[in-house]
Amino acid sequence: MTAPLLDVRGLRKFFPIAKGMFRKVVGHVRAVDDVSFTVQEGETLGLVGESGCGKTTTARCILRAIDPTDGQVLYRTRDGSIVDLAPMAARDLGPLRKEIQMIFQDPFGSLNPRMTLFDNVGEPLLVHGMRNRRERMDRVAELLRLVGLRPEFMHRFPHAFSGGQRQRIGIARALATNPRLVVADEPVSALDVSVQAQVLNLLLELQSRLRLTFLFVAHDLSVVRHICDRVAVMYVGQLVELAPTDAVFSRPRHPYTAALMRAVPIPDPRAPGGDAILRGEVPSPASPPSGCYFHPRCIYAQDRCRQEAPALQEVTPGHFSRCHFAGELELTMAA
Amino acid sequence: MPLTPTATDPLLQVRDLRVSFRLDEGTVRAVDGVSFDVFPGQVVGIVGESGCGKSVTMRAILQLIDPPGRITAGEILYRRDSNPIDLVRLPARGRLMRDLRGAEIALIPQEPMAAFSPVHTVGEQIIEAIMLHERASRAQARAKTIELFRDVGISMAESRVDAYSWQLSGGLRQRAMIAMALSCKPRLLIADEPTTAIDVTTQAQILALLRELQRKYDTAIIFITHDLGVIAQMANYVVVMYLGRIMEEGPVDEIFHAPKHPYTKALLRSIPSLHSETRTPLPVIAGTLPHPFNRPPGCPFHPRCEDIIAGRCASAVPALHALGPRRAVSCFLHSDAVDPA
Numbered sequence: 001m002t003a004p005l006l007d008v009r010g011l012r013k014f015f016p017i018a019k020g021m022f023r024k025v026v027g028h029v030r031a032v033d034d035v036s037f038t039v040q041e042g043e044t045l046g047l048v049g050e051s052g053c054g055k056t057t058t059a060r061c062i063l064r065a066i067d068p069t070d071g072q073v074l075y076r077t078r079d080g081s082i083v084d085l086a087p088m089a090a091r092d093l094g095p096l097r098k099e100i101q102m103i104f105q106d107p108f109g110s111l112n113p114r115m116t117l118f119d120n121v122g123e124p125l126l127v128h129g130m131r132n133r134r135e136r137m138d139r140v141a142e143l144l145r146l147v148g149l150r151p152e153f154m155h156r157f158p159h160a161f162s163g164g165q166r167q168r169i170g171i172a173r174a175l176a177t178n179p180r181l182v183v184a185d186e187p188v189s190a191l192d193v194s195v196q197a198q199v200l201n202l203l204l205e206l207q208s209r210l211r212l213t214f215l216f217v218a219h220d221l222s223v224v225r226h227i228c229d230r231v232a233v234m235y236v237g238q239l240v241e242l243a244p245t246d247a248v249f250s251r252p253r254h255p256y257t258a259a260l261m262r263a264v265p266i267p268d269p270r271a272p273g274g275d276a277i278l279r280g281e282v283p284s285p286a287s288p289p290s291g292c293y294f295h296p297r298c299i300y301a302q303d304r305c306r307q308e309a310p311a312l313q314e315v316t317p318g319h320f321s322r323c324h325f326a327g328e329l330e331l332t333m334a335a
Numbered sequence: 336m337p338l339t340p341t342a343t344d345p346l347l348q349v350r351d352l353r354v355s356f357r358l359d360e361g362t363v364r365a366v367d368g369v370s371f372d373v374f375p376g377q378v379v380g381i382v383g384e385s386g387c388g389k390s391v392t393m394r395a396i397l398q399l400i401d402p403p404g405r406i407t408a409g410e411i412l413y414r415r416d417s418n419p420i421d422l423v424r425l426p427a428r429g430r431l432m433r434d435l436r437g438a439e440i441a442l443i444p445q446e447p448m449a450a451f452s453p454v455h456t457v458g459e460q461i462i463e464a465i466m467l468h469e470r471a472s473r474a475q476a477r478a479k480t481i482e483l484f485r486d487v488g489i490s491m492a493e494s495r496v497d498a499y500s501w502q503l504s505g506g507l508r509q510r511a512m513i514a515m516a517l518s519c520k521p522r523l524l525i526a527d528e529p530t531t532a533i534d535v536t537t538q539a540q541i542l543a544l545l546r547e548l549q550r551k552y553d554t555a556i557i558f559i560t561h562d563l564g565v566i567a568q569m570a571n572y573v574v575v576m577y578l579g580r581i582m583e584e585g586p587v588d589e590i591f592h593a594p595k596h597p598y599t600k601a602l603l604r605s606i607p608s609l610h611s612e613t614r615t616p617l618p619v620i621a622g623t624l625p626h627p628f629n630r631p632p633g634c635p636f637h638p639r640c641e642d643i644i645a646g647r648c649a650s651a652v653p654a655l656h657a658l659g660p661r662r663a664v665s666c667f668l669h670s671d672a673v674d675p676a
Contacts, residue, residue: 050535226613246613267591
């Protein structure tokens with residue numbers, strides 16, 4: 001088996017909390033705390049969790065939009081060598097940025113409203129050295145066709161397009177440099193239901209045509225279930241569960257994952273709903289609880305959970321859970 | 336929650352409501368002939384995608400449409416005692432409307448962050464509303480606010496009363512908003528996407544809270560959302576809107592298990608579910624939502640409809656046709672009735 005395309009090891013990102021006149025550092029927000037996972041080429045890994053769990057910070061560390069505090073981000077380049085993105089200087093990252101691209105959440109905020117589609121989509125080409133305008137136009141036309149838009153739209157401005165169409169434009173731009181790894185941060189959560197399905201189908205289709213690898217950051221579990229091969233669930237900066245999608249949904253091994261699934265309202269009035277509700281709130285990553293971070297909200301919590309922090313353990317092959325009782329609990333997504 | 340047919344009169348009757356916005360680029364018919372009833376103690380869910388007019392309809396009920404928007408036709412009958420008042424005829428800034436707004440008809444807005452003033456404490460804003468509508472003293476209003484905070488599940492209510500909105504988490508902020516909406520015991524509560532900006536586990540808590548309070552106070556709720564899962568869990572009766580018109584309405588079970596309109600059917604098919612097959616294409620609704628200035632003629636859904644009738648759907652607008660006492664659909668597949676307006 002070849003090395004994974006992306007191998008994240010012990011990733012940490014702490015944000016300092018400064019107080020007082022001299023901005024003395026009084027503590028840290030442990031936004032990402034020892035996160036490790038791999039992504040195989042051609043795979044889609046879903047990174048799931050609620051706001052503040054560190055999923056977007058993890059993605060931004062991998063993209064090197066921010067500098068990780070600690071850990072390795074090992075990436076296998078096109079020529080087969082493995083490089084660590086985490087400590088790399090901006091200068092050396094330049095050529096690699098062609099290979100790792102991003103799709104953003106907000107299709108209204110992520111396109112420059114004063115640039116035509118040609119300039120919006122063609123900008124990464126220009127940045128990466130395609131100086132000839134004719135060539136760029138051909139490539140942009142090809143990209144627009146790829147995402148299901150008419151090439152004639154090239155000279156229009158983003159305001160003329162709907163949310164779904166704008167998200168297609170954002171996808172075209174992300175694909176401009178022929179990336180291998182695409183980080184999609186909530187790419188469909190700002191879209192209407194009828195358009196969401198279209199964009200999800202487009203992502204699935206593009207992946208099989210272009211052999212893309214996706215890191216798919218999302219909070220919507222039904223979307224994740226639909227598009228991902230494997231799912232990583234985060235809670236207060238840590239991975240709590242990591243497993244193939246079907247395994248997570250048929251037999252979750254962490255009480256938080258099960259609670260998260262039960263919280264999703266089922267679009268069927270006959271479905272039993274909403275009586276087993278997760279109590280309390282997500283703790284602050286600046287002062288997480290002792291032991292297992294989830295214990296104050298966990299209905300299965302024992303004394304051990306209050307004192308001893310669980311490690312991420314492999315329960316069945318390929319199925320990891322950060323729970324002391326992962327092997328014993330009978331969890332299902334139904335309440 | 337089963338639909339309980341009530342012998343009582345509807346609390347609110349919206350009749351052929353039309354709202355348009357006159358802009359330089361043209362006129363946008365945001366709400367184009369909407370009719371529905373809300374009975375006491377019932378939860379009516381309004382579903383639709385952006386631009387369907389669900390929020391404008393709610394603003395019309397509260398008389399909060401700002402120029403260039405204008406109610407051009409229709410009635411909104413609110414039954415205060417035995418004889419209904421037409422809210423459309425009331426001056427928006429008049430005494431009566433101001434008495435109703437907040438006290439009898441309350442709103443839970445989508446973004447509690449934007450709805451609370453950041454320079455006053457949350458408690459102060461609720462105390463003000465109670466003092467205004469109930470002629471209570473400051474001390475009484477404060478005591479009542481603390482009690483309301485406990486009711487909506489805010490812990491440490493005595494100290495949270497003096498918090499600013501930005502000091503509260505999203506879930507607590509929305510709970511405070513619900514406390515404010517309930518402060519004057521409204522008979523009708525309008526919840527405009529109250530959980531869209533909130534995480535799923537918090538959403539589940541807020542929805543459970545709303546269900547519990549609804550049972551306790553027997554308030555009628557109009558619940559607006561684009562999330563079919565939320566609608567299925569909350570509503571007794573569902574109104575499906577598309578581009579300012581009602582496509583279909585009926586009891587929640589019939590909308591989900593026996594939908595009549597091609598739009599409702601397509602919408603239900605296109606949502607990914609927790610039980611769906613992994614990595615298979617979802618059935619989609621072809622095309623995109625039209626731009627509000629480019630409203631298609633005829634049935635607004637016809638360019639995307641799979642069951643289009645040639646020569647019919649593109650030329651005439653189907654009327655909302657009653658199929659039963661509480662069931663209606665606007666589609667030529669079910670009725671030949673044409674909208675006269």
